[in-house]
Amino acid sequence: MSEKQPLLEVNDLWVKFKMDTGDVEAVKGLSFTLEKGQTLALVGESGSGKSVSSSAIMGLLPPNGSIPEKSSIKFLGDEVLTMSEKALRALRGDRIAMIFQEPMTSLNPFMPVGEQVAEAVIIHRKVSKKEAMAEALSLFHKVKLPEPERRINKYPHEFSGGQLQRIMIAMALANKPDILIADEPTTALDVTVQAEVLKLIKDIQAEMGMAILFITHDLGVVRHFADDVVVMRHGEKVETGTVEEVFTQPKHEYTKMLLDAEPKPQQRDQSEKDDLLVVNDAKVRYVLNKNFFGKPTDFVDAVKGISLRIKQGQTVGIVGESGSGKSTLGRAIMQMLPYTGDVSFAGANLETLGKKERFNIKRDMQMVFQDPYGSLSPRMTIGEIIAEPLTVFTDLDKKQRLDKARKALAEVRLDPLSVNRYPHEFSGGQRQRIAIARALILEPKFILLDEPTSALDRSVQLTVLELLDDIQKRRNITYLFISHDLSVVRAISDHVIVMQHGEVVEEGEPEQIFERPEKEYTKRLIDACMLIDDIAVA
Structure with a gap:
């Protein structure tokens, strides 16, 4: 560190929130400094207090948040916590600017x-x-x-x-600005776009000489983007140091756990199995405009004649950037939107089935969505949410349905006694387990998983992937796993399909796709992960 006065000095920062259930201490005695041209990363899982700390620096805490007098946040020697609202408004967006996670x-x-x-x-x-x-x-x-x-x-x-x-x-x-606070600026982006945005921020920093406070749960990004790291857990700083020190010689067990949380390929079952799902020449077209007579005049082909086969107990991963058509293909397979072509499940062509047969087959085809908070009703208890499919497909009474809901919770490693709690009372990883339990309650043969881990911390991702793998081995369930996260797809898949602009660019076993890709687009996707490695050198 230089002997000059730091741009930002955070000293013994405590942040408390007044809740109906009592006070919650979100940040506990955090201290760090940030100098001109430096990139400091605040890392930790959801709930660690890193984003709350940035809100405190910007003076953007909600009304129920408070900071005690012993805490201090200084910008170029001036105390931010005692500034008037007018002075704070002048500081925000001028001397200190912020990029939020969801634009x-x-x-x-x-x-x-x-x-x-x-x-x-x-x-x-x-x-x-x-x-x-x-x-x-x-x-x-x-x-x-x-x-x-x-x-x-x-x-x-x-x-x-x-x-x-x-x-x-x-x-x-x-x-x-003198300081740019970047709060999870690339979490929801494709790997290629993520690399471009990070390089852009780094290039502009070099040109303007500003300091960056980078907030993220992605240690892979931190390793090649930051100069120094502060690791947070439950509101406290558990470790700090240069990137080199923290990544090569971590001292705290929590830091070691975060570093070990990268998904790793599992030993897959290579035995020959029967086809469960067969898709032949599937096409999906979205109409953008119609003329006066209702005839389509403008449209986009989102899926262009895709064919695939998934065997019983197998996991097929689909990767591609946003707009590649992977989620549209998934929804066509689940009969959620119109398509042309053939989709056969367990030997039956879904298009030729009668209404009752199509209804019955839905029991065997379930889906887990990307955002569990958006797909779980906030007005229902998780017991009611998980048991809801049983009211449609079975004649079980309320007590029997609740008993099965408890068993499903136990299977996804959640407390069976929590059936009377509501979705907002659970973390993101726990909500995703609830969504998985809901999909499992009917004992399906097939589950479509559409970006089920993209919004989760790495350690939580790892837990969810291990859970899915364990359930698959015990139940012989088939998965179609859609994601833009290449490391996650590699870890869970038996077969990988790469999509671009509604078409299959390349497919094969994970080792072949990730170690010996043949197509330029696949190489570009994989190289985008490596491009982050070059950012620190740029």
Whole structure:
């Protein structure tokens, strides 16, 4: 560390939230410093207090949050915690800027993106709207937003996730901040887009000399992006040091556990089995516009003639970037949207089945969605949620259904006595287990898993993958596993399909796909993981 005054000094930070059930201490005595040009990573699992700490620095705690007088947050020697609201507003977005995890919830959906960035310029600088829009356009060029002149007046919903994150970066850089706080800025992005965004942030840091406080649960990113690391757990700092020190000689058991949480390929069953699911020449077309007579005039082919076979007890993984058609294909297989082609399950063509037969076969085909919080009703207890399919497909009474729900909870390693609790009372990993229990309650032969681990911490991902593998071995269940996370797909799959623009680019066993890819697109996906390694050198 230099002898100059740090940009940011956090000393003995405590943050408490007043809840109906009592006070919760989210941050407990956190201390660290951040200097000009330095990249410091705050790492830890969900609930570790890292995002709460950044909110405290920005003065953005909710009304029920409080910080005691003994805590201190200083920016260039000035105490932030005693600043007036006016002084805080001047600091935020000007000297300290922030990029949030989910840009769609941070941008105004009713305002063109150019105007939103220009607004950030106008608030902190005495410039005209014309000058501010010119500055916004310049920033869009800097963050390499495609066709900025044409798209400056577009709305947020007209951009992809990676493009929205570039717009958020442009807004954060609008006033050339001294510190950029990046709170999980790449968690929901494809691996190729993630690498591009991280390189962009690193390049701009080198050009502007700003400091970065990088908040993430992804240690793979930290290793090649940060200079120093603070590891947090349950609101406390458990370890700190340079990236080299923490990653090569971790001292705390929790740090060692995080470093060991990378999914590893398992020994797969190589025995010959019968086909359970056969898809032949599946096509899905979305109509975008119709003429006056209702005839389609504009459409997009989301799935273009895909064929695949999945054997009983096998796991087939589908990888590809957003927009590749992998989730659309999954929904077509589950009969959730119109398609052409043939989908056969256990030897029966689903299109030719009668209404009653199609209803009965749904018992054997279940699905787990990406966001369990969005797919679990907040008004129902988890016992009611898990047992709900039994009310449709069985004649069991309420007590019998609840007994089966308890057994399903035990199978996914949750407390059977928690049947009367609600989804909001569980962590993200626990909610995903509840969603898996709901899919298992009917004892299906096949489960479609659509990005089931993408929003989870690495250690929680590992637990969920081990759980799925254990259940598959005991029940001989077949999985179709859709994800953009290559390490997760490699760990769980017997066979891997790579999709791009609605087509199969390459397929084969995991070892062949990941060690000896033949197609350029597959190589690019795999190289994108390695590209993060080069960011530190760039």
